[in-house]
Amino acid sequence: MADKVLIYSRFPKSMMARFAERFELLDTGGKPAREVFSVDELGGIRAMLTAGGSPLGAEAMDLFPKLGTIVCYGTGYDGVDLKAAASRNIAVGHSPGANAASVADIAMTLMLATTRRILVADQYVRSGDWAASKQSPMMRPQAGMPGRRIGVYGMGEIGRKIAARCAAFEADVGYFSRTRYDIPPYQYFQSLEALADWCSVLMIAVRAGADTQHAVNADILKRLGADGYVVNISRGSVIDEKALVAALTDKTIAGAGLDVFEKEPHAPDALTALPNVVFAPHIGGHTLESHVAMQNCVLANLTAFFAGKPLPYAVKSA
């Protein structure tokens, strides 16, 4: 009989196909588990697959008395209460680095799309306004990449890949992160404030958590300046979304590129009405190769767990 895995978050069926070949999946479709399965069924659950951003606290864990592992699909695990898991001897796993290139690439895509105003450009051609020689104030020349000061907030695997890509665009790269790395030619800043004062594009690649909650607030945005941009591919919680809407509306900053939001899949109407933002529906890790890589980590974690071995891709701080 196949080992059982509860699917805690809402995932497309296609992303679960490889797991279904190896395990018996109890798919909640993102609904509360008790609405979908009987207490008896849940009682036997030893392993669970979740999206790292889905809230998963002590109360939810206690619905599964035999739970031994929580495996996150992707690199993030900010929704999982690690202390609660540790005190219950629940091993938490994730997919470190598996989607780093894909996420870095969506950061670059969003940065280029906003700074070069590609949505406006595309619409200018499609609408016939270009052919009619209509004026378009938003199509005025903007600053380009060479010599541009790009600040990377967070220097994990994703941050490094963003920095390397930006350097190839002949930009100046600076960073702030808890740890100072010796990675010339990137300039280290002692604080997020100092980085924001220096740069005109802020790329948020920091791991989400209590210490980074609303780290990018009204003050940081103001420091970016009127030609400043912010790109977030980390978690919505890192930006104070209300402050961001205000800064974009009153032109405190020039624009934003956002793959993540405070309350996904909802983006506030005040935000989505703005012309100087490019949006993506949390598709950073959403390429064919990165799904394969993330699934490899999930399969390795689940297989090890059911064999009674430690998780090969365990969350380190757990």
Place this chain on the structure above:
Amino acid sequence: MADKVLIYSRFPKSMMARFAERFELLDTGGKPAREVFSVDELGGIRAMLTAGGSPLGAEAMDLFPKLGTIVCYGTGYDGVDLKAAASRNIAVGHSPGANAASVADIAMTLMLATTRRILVADQYVRSGDWAASKQSPMMRPQAGMPGRRIGVYGMGEIGRKIAARCAAFEADVGYFSRTRYDIPPYQYFQSLEALADWCSVLMIAVRAGADTQHAVNADILKRLGADGYVVNISRGSVIDEKALVAALTDKTIAGAGLDVFEKEPHAPDALTALPNVVFAPHIGGHTLESHVAMQNCVLANLTAFFAGKPLPYAVKSA
């Protein structure tokens, strides 16, 4: 009295401001010069500023019996009949490399925007479809950049900058160009056909001319395959636009990113109706820094000409 310069193409006034400080500008606004100025006025014209893509043949040159130089704003000079100019002792100048980074960056922007489907993604968020969990077949995961085979057609300054940027995205870069350069790790291909067979993204960075007219035709597009993309930031003439519309419509290729068109500023309706294309209104060189750099070349060329010296940025083959 200031030297006179005829503005042959249609340029925004803001782009001409630095020239107006030094020269007396006779601005045609892109209309036939004889409709705007008298034969007497045109008879005295010795220098002319044009957009390199604007057709400028023997007949047009003969309207200006004293014409001594044609200065192109930008790197291209494909509209200028170089033989006709040479036989009339007209020196042709341009702005080589001044916009190379800016153009390479729009190529990268268009490639990332099409392959990651950023227009669809943005609309999916703005429309509320994401919040409503609606299916979106176009948002299915696509191939990412690491390991992707990217073919660069033309290895001039722009092609090299595109290649360097693609390499930073961990892609495999190949190229075809008249000249074979020793630039590891880029792989050289003997023909455009061989490059198209190998790559899944074709970046067109070749100089326009009779030898490259419709070089990217139905056959080349077919070789890219159903997961293939074409990005053109060179000139519209390099692609057979009818064949491109057909290939995009019947899914012979997956998508395209286009900054240039056969008959600018017109893009055919059959093309602009397609969802798998990202358009830009020929804004490749359109950043603040590249305008400054191009204007520096124009000023240097005009100043040298009126001082009786050779153009510092002369078209080499002229």
